[in-house]
Every structure is written in structure tokens, then in C-alpha cells.
Amino acid sequence: MKRILIVDDEAHITLVLKMHLERAGYAIETANNGKAGLEAVTRQAPDALITDIQMPLMTGRELCLAIGQALPARTFPILVMTSRTDREEREWTAAIPLLEFLEKPVSMRSVLSRLEKHLGSGVVAGATP
């Protein structure tokens, strides 16, 4: 079972993502800020990381950069849920490989399709309700 790490300070968001993805057959781990997220990643690298940007203690951007430092040979994709898709936002993400935007509001279908794109389809065949 593929492990997905969700990092967001909004408990509602983490919860609803978790519910959706669990139904899709993923194992979910959550963290409520970048710092906790980084700890989780360094403890055990997930198969994919979904993170918010604006978070206390450590922002999503800082988390991505920190992961880049800690795991230079990272192979798992990062999906960034962002409120902004303007130039400034694209500039810093362009330098990070295996990073994709999920523009808010994020539809669950788009999250699933991105994950399938990176992790391969039929993770848990027939598990989708």
C-alpha cells in the first residue's frame, strides 16, 4: 500500500483528504505543519507528499527546500496545494524536481489523478468506491 504524507495546518483539509485517499486505497500519514512534515519525511520517506504552503512554523516552501537538502536523491513526488499560481510562486517551484501544483480549491479527482500519474494506476484495484 502506497503511503501518502499530507501536511496541512487546516484539520478539516487533512481530514477530508485522508478520507478520500483512504477510500482510494492509500495509507495516509498527516502532519499539521512543515516542521512535523519534515520530521515524518526524514523518518520514513513516503510514496508521495501532499502539502499546503501557508503553514505556521515551517511553510510548504521551506519544507520543499528542506527536503531538497535532506534528500537530494528524492524519488517521490510532491504535490503542492497553493492558493496562488502567479509568477512568484512558479519561480521557486520551477527549481524543484518532481513537484506539481494543485490549485485551491483542490478537487479530490485531480488529487487522485495526479497520484495515479506518479504512482501508477490500480494501486488498489477495485478499491475505489
Next chain:
Amino acid sequence: MKKDRLGLVLIAASLLAIAVVGALVYRNGLQVHRQNIRVSGTALTRAVSGMESASDASAAIAGLDREPLLRSLATLQNDDNLAYLVVVDTSGRKLRELVSPGSIVPAATMPTEAYAWFGEHTLASPGDRIAIREFFAPVMGDGQLAGFVRAGYFEAYRPFASHQLSLMGLMALPIFLLTTLAYLLLRREIEPLTQLGEKLNAVSRSYGAELHGVDAAGGNDGLMRRFDGFLRVVQARVDGLAQEKAESQTAARLTSYKHEKSEYALNSLPDAIVVLDDTGTATFANLKLEQLLDRRREELVGKSVQEWCENRDVMNFLLRHKQASVAGRNAMLDYAPDGDPERRIRIAAIPLFAPRDRTNLSGMMFVFRDISIEHKARQAGSDFVSHVAHELKTPLNALLGYSELLLHRSTLSEAEQVNAVNVIRSETERMATLINNLLNISKMEGGSLKPERARVRLHDLIQDAFQSLHNSALGKSIELELSIPPDIGSVRLDKYLFRIAVDNLLSNAIKYSNPGGRIVVSVGTLDDGQIQIKVRDQGIGISAEDCRRIFDKYYRSSSDAAASRTGHGLGLYLAKQIIELHQGTISVASELGKGTEFTVTLKAQPVTLEMSEAV
């Protein structure tokens, strides 16, 4: 010409001198002549008288033939002037006669009285009327007058006799020579004076002044006049120069004043200015530049950009524009001085054209403006956009997520469904609050939000706010306590706005309280009539540093405990703005881990004012 005149004068003078000398010589000669005649005449007549007189009257004249003797006497005198010598008897008959050639003895009446027997008189020659001076003496015969001796001399003086002419010539020659010599010497002496005079004229003319009326007279007088004229011209010139000097001093002072004024103006500008000429050398820098670049102007002016500019980007910019985009497009560069990300300086390049010639670029002016504040504001604006985007889109994210979840509600438990709906409701409310706050802030900052004051019972207002938040407090097991005297009375305030402030304070207290905590809202009247509202919690508290910035827009504490709470950094800012709009104050006192107390103080509101307004 003037020299010639001088020559003529000299000749005239010498002639005059000769004439005077001649006249004097003549006069002297005349006197000597007369004296000679007298001496000769007297002597001759007396001698002849003595010789002719005899004791015998008959023998006295007629006696012996003494003519040869007489002749010898006359010859002895050797006098050209002797016209005649005659001896006559008393009747006038000529007894003996010695006459020079061409002369005639004039007739004369001789005196008879004895006292006049010796004498002289002037007669005129009968033929040519030549004046003759005649001397006479008696000839006695036996004590009786027998006759007279008469000797006549030409009275006319012939001064320029041949022997005298050479003398005159000898006398005139040195005069002539001296005059000529004097003339030549004078000429030699006068020559430089003449030249001086002409020079004076020329100099005067070069000053634009003509020495009027000085050409008429030459010589020293002319020179003096010319010199006088020259002095006048020089004086006028000196006066003119003094005037010019005074004028130029005034002009210089005026120029310097103008210069100082413009320099002062340039130094007073809030922007720093440096002017580069077309070689890239700084020709001017104002005072502000010293502060902005932390360099003295002396270190810049007269030096090329490379010598004083440390920042490579700035240097390139300055050099790139030294030949300039003459197109008139003013290029700009923003840079962070000393790599300080908080600061920004903007350089604008402005081409300087020669006056009245837009094609002739005389240099470039660079205006350095400290745009740190604008930069910060822009940064804040950008932050605001991200912030608002995040705050608005995050609830949307939840709404979308939960509504998608509800699409498959068959797979959800009853509790999950209720939770989803509750989340959707609360997130919607959160969005609405945020949008309201944003709108109110924007209205307030734009100045369009004017409090609509009305008489409000403070008790009811606080009670309502308290009630509406009671549920959310209960959800976190927080105890809410309200202490408000029922007779607190009414105040004039904008009910809608003030409620926002109170709500923000209360929801803040709930947000940062720990479960099981206690929040006390107390309202009271101070001695001076001011109304005080206190909101005290037992929450996580705020550090002293955060307390200073807690009312700043978007400010959120970065402490771990606070960061775990959601907030958009607008609530307290908005509350403060609203309270200040009501001429109130808000303050905070807090201790980390112990709790926080916000105190709102509203001004006392005189009853009289309320009544007069109520009428």
C-alpha cells in the same frame, strides 16, 4: 606742422632780437654821433675863433690868409660829417669858406647879444633840406665882435656805414646761429613730448574718448591741455571701471546667491542627485547623496564612476547610461544597498540636454530615491494578496473536499455526514467573517467607513456578543464569565462596528485559550466616567515582543503555541481601528503561559451632549 610754427616763431623772435639790437646800436650810435659832432664842432669853432681873433679889429678877420691852416684843421678832424666851415663877418659875408663837396652853406641869422655868441643851432641845407647842425663862435677884433666862425655838420646819422655793416653782421650771425641751434634743440626736446601727446590721443581714442579742442594748440600748452584731457579720460575710465567692478561684484553676488539658492534647493530635495558628464565623471552631487551612499561629496565629484561606485549593478547602470538613451525614456534601477533586503534604492537616469537644444546631451542626472518604504508597502501588498488568497481559498478547499465527500454520502456514516455538513457551515462562516473583515478594513483604510453612532445600551451589546460566542466556547470546554453591571447605561457608538471589535476580542480569547480554560469579560465605569471593557483569558499568552506588534495588520505570533491556531492576523488590527474610530483605546497585558488581558477604554460621554444631540 606745429614744429613749423615753432620754427616761424623762432625766426620772428630772432629777427626781433636783431631789430632790438639794431635799434639799440642805432640809438647809441646817434648819441655818439651827436656827441662827436658837438665835440668836433665846438672844438673846431673855438679853435678857429681863437685863431681868427686879433687885438686889431681890422686884422681880426681880414688879416692874414689863414685858409690853408683852416683846411689843415678841418682835415685834422677827418670827419665825414663836416659839411662846411666858414668864417663870416658881422654882416654875414663869407670871408673864408671850406665846404665839403655837394654841400651849400645855408644862410643864418647870427646872434648879436654877447651871451649868445657861442652856440649851436639846426639849419636846413638850402637844396635838399638836409638837416645841418651848426656850431658857431665869435671872432673878436680889438675886443669887438668882428664876425663868426660857423661849422656845419650833417646832423643825419648814417649808422650802417660799410664798416658798421660787418659789425652788425657779426652781431646778427650768432643770434641767428643761436636761434637755429635753440630751435633744433627745442625740436629735439619737444619731439618726445609731441609723440607723447599723440600717444595720449591714441590711448584716449582707444577708450572711446576724443581729446576735444586740443589739436588747436601745439607746444607745451597743447601738451598740457592734451595731458589734462588725457587725465580726464583716464579718470572717466577709472570711474567707469570702478562702476563696472561694483556692477560685476553685484552680479557676482547675485549669481552666487542664485547659485546658493539652487544648491540649497537641490540639497533640500529628499532624493540624492549625482550628475555625470559625458565621460562618466561626476560633476555634481547633492548633500543627500552623502547620506544615501555614505560617502562624502568630495570623494565623488571630479571622479569617474569606477572610482567611487562599489555596487557592480549600480556601476553598470551608471556607465551604461552615460551615453544615454537620448530617446527620453528614463531608465530605472532598483537595488538593495549593502545587500540589505529591507532596503531599496531606485536610481532614475535622466538625460540632461543643453538648454534650447534637445539633441545635445550634456550629461546624465541620476536621482537616487530611497524607496524602502514603498518597497515594504509593495511587499506588504504582495503579502496581503498571498494572505488573502490563502485565507479565502483554504475554506473553499474544505468546502470542495467535504461536498465531494457528501456526493458519496452512502459510504459515510451518519456522524461523518453531520461532521461534513458542520465543516461546510463553519468554513462558510469563516469565509464570510474574513470577507467582512477585509471589506471593513478596506473601507476604514480608504476613509469611507464613518461610524454611524447611535445610543446603544452597552449591556445588551456585550451580552449579545457574549451569547453568540458561547457555543464555540462550550465546544472547547471553555468557561465564559460575564461581569457587567445592569446600570452601565448607554453609550453612543456604531453598534455594527463595535460589535465586530468585541466579537474579534472574544473569538481571539477563545481561540488562544486552552480547553478547560476560563474567559472573563468585565465592564465597569472608572471614577472619571470612562467606560472600561476587559477581556481576560487563561490562554497561551503573548510574549512581550509580540505584544508590541499584536495590533499590526497581518501580524501573527510565530510562537509554536500560537501557530497551531488558525488566524488571519486581521482581527486585533480591525478591533483597534474600530475602537480608535470611537476615540477609545485598547491595550494588552500578557504573560506567556498564564493568559492575556485586553483592555478597551471608551471616553466618558457627557449627558448634556447626549441630550442636546437627542433634541
